[in-house]
Each structure stands twice: as C-alpha cells, then as structure tokens.
Amino acid sequence: MKTGGVGGGSTLTGLHFERKVDFHELLKAIPGYELKKVPHKAGLGVFFENNLVARCFRKNDFYKFLDEERVDWEKILSKKLLPDDALLVIVRETLFIIEVKYQQVEGSVDEKLQTCDFKRKQYLKLVSPLGIKVEYVYVLNDWFKNPKYKDVLDYIHSVNCHYKFNELPLAWLGLPVKKNTF
Secondary structure, X not given: OOOOOEOHHHOEOEEEOOOOOOHHHHHHOOOOEEEEOOOOOOOEEEEEOOEEEEEEEOOXXXXXXXXXXXXXXXXXXXXXXXXXXEEEEOOOOEEEEEEEEOOOOOOOHHHHHHHHHHHHHHHHHHHHHHXXXXXXXXXXXXXXXXXXXXHHHHHHHHOOOEXXXXXXXXXXXXXXXXXXXX
C-alpha cells in the first residue's frame, strides 16, 4: 500500500492508522464499506456493497455477542477482557482482536506487547464453543521499528500473534476490496 493508504487507481486497500484513530471511521472511509447497526445484534455490522461481511465489537459489545450465541463467559473466564476493537470476519470465521499501539516516548506499552499470548488464548477459550478462530494483532507505529524491540517483536510472532506497522491490509483480514472500474 502506498503512503496515505491509496493503491493503484485510488483504491483503498487497507486501514491506515495514525496517532489517535477510530477503527470504525477508518472502515467507513473505504469505498464500498458501510457500518450500521444490525437489528437485535451486538456491535455494528460491516457491510461491503450492501453485503454483511463482518461485525465490529468494542468493550462490552463483545460480551453481548457472546450472550447472543449463548456462551456464558463467566463459566469460561475468571475476568472479562475488554477489547478496544474486535472484528469478526464472517467468511473466515475468525475474530481479530486489534490493538493499536502508538508511542513517541518509552513507556508501559513495552510490557503490554508481551501479553498477547495470554489474551489470545483467553479469547480463544471464549469463542471455541462457536468454532471461531482468533487472531491477535497489534498495529504499531514506526517507533517500534527501533532495533531494541526486535526481541519483543520476535516473541509476538513466536506465540502466533501478529503485528503490522501503521496499517492493516483488508486482504490480510479477509475483507473484500472494491475493484477498479475502468
């Protein structure tokens, strides 16, 4: 993806993250996408060209989704995990837990990056009765390209979690992209 999130023919092919971003606003800005409430369903529906392709959950909306699916989280976990953004991609039957980490100075984020394995496994326990897979992904800014983060970045991959720098490609998530019409 080119700088600014524009691919060939001005087609947006990914979600470009900056300092403070709203995941919902990023999705809505991509041609063909719309977010709206689905009647009697938790979170927001993600529609591509009027077809429901995913569902977005924030914080307690995720637990409302579990209630819809008759999953009693309290019998599975001892404490709630509240995702900033969770995206259930329907065609992939995969729940993406998305954490944006933007740093400009050293701080506590360093240690937070090391919690992905535990959190991914907790989310996996929650959705395993539904046959849903879980992918845990950090979207990091360039601060984390510093060589001093090599060990933690290697660790993230070693525990089957992911990180991307500054963007989250739609194709990687399994979401469709509007085709150019020439």
